[in-house]
Amino acid sequence: MSRKLQKARELARLILVWHQQYGRERIREKPLDVQEEYTARLEAFVELDFTKRESISQLGHEQVRGVFEYFYSEQIPHGLWQNMISLEMEMVKPKHLGDAGKLLLSMIENEDGDNDEGERTQPFRLPNDWISSAMPIKPSAFKVLLKNNETPRSFLGEHFRSLSQFEERGVGGRELMISMNEDLQENHEQGHLSVYNPAAFNFQLATGEGNLVTQILKEEIVIEQIVIGCKANYGEDSQGGQ
């Protein structure tokens, strides 16, 4: 069984247990016909064999588009997540059950595609030809269990090291990505690190557009100094910015 299928199976079990523990009670607030349909579907899913890809997929569709969708926006209790999802799966808890269903389905549908495990183990890299062409970057994230001698900053520094290759010319990116990720860590469990790529923060490549960063990388202009939070008299000889 592929790692993606294992993750999808754990998510399917998590969703099912949520409905058994919480949904069964909460559905009583809904009209009687909805209650009956929900209960029948729940009983049918309890009987399914979640080692089968087809069963996992059916549950995902039920959560996203079926009668389970009544609880689409329900948050997943932290304790349930910890009990049902193995640490070694290194998944970030979805916002709610709907996202868990969509994630499960994407794992099933892309089971033979790109392996998200590769992203965890490989350092961050910008797309090929990124200097001459602003290739779109897709948002992504992964969760990692830090080793004893690792800090979030040391892991992030290594992961985003490739962004420091042009620092001598005044072009960076690594420190930005370290601080953006560090700012989110207080929300996470001790010893774990959730790592988000630039696109997750709504950052896209600015290169390939005849702008400052491209001009520097093409050695058409040199940056002598950049001062952040400079005083108002820094630019006394500035020329007509718009």
Added chain:
Amino acid sequence: MEIQVGITLDNKSANEATVRIPAGSIFEVAKTEYGVQNVAIVSDHFFKVPARSKIKVIVVGRCLNRRRAEPKSVSGRVTPFRYAGNNFDQESIWHKTLSPQTSL
């Protein structure tokens, strides 16, 4: 919160250069250890740099890191990234950066 970014541009070539800094361009603080905010520029800027000359310019941006201190004359770098949001309102930027989107 508006943050000024001072840049010294050096055109070593024999021809005048036009430098464009588009809205969204992101400048980083040189060291995370400083604990201060990175910046996204809020509007487009164009500067002409005469041949074999240096100029100093100021561009204005907004903070990307709500939980960090305001930068005061710290060394920085340009990055290969731009903030791709449509709205440069400070609260909107902070909302995006503190609620990252993921495919997970």
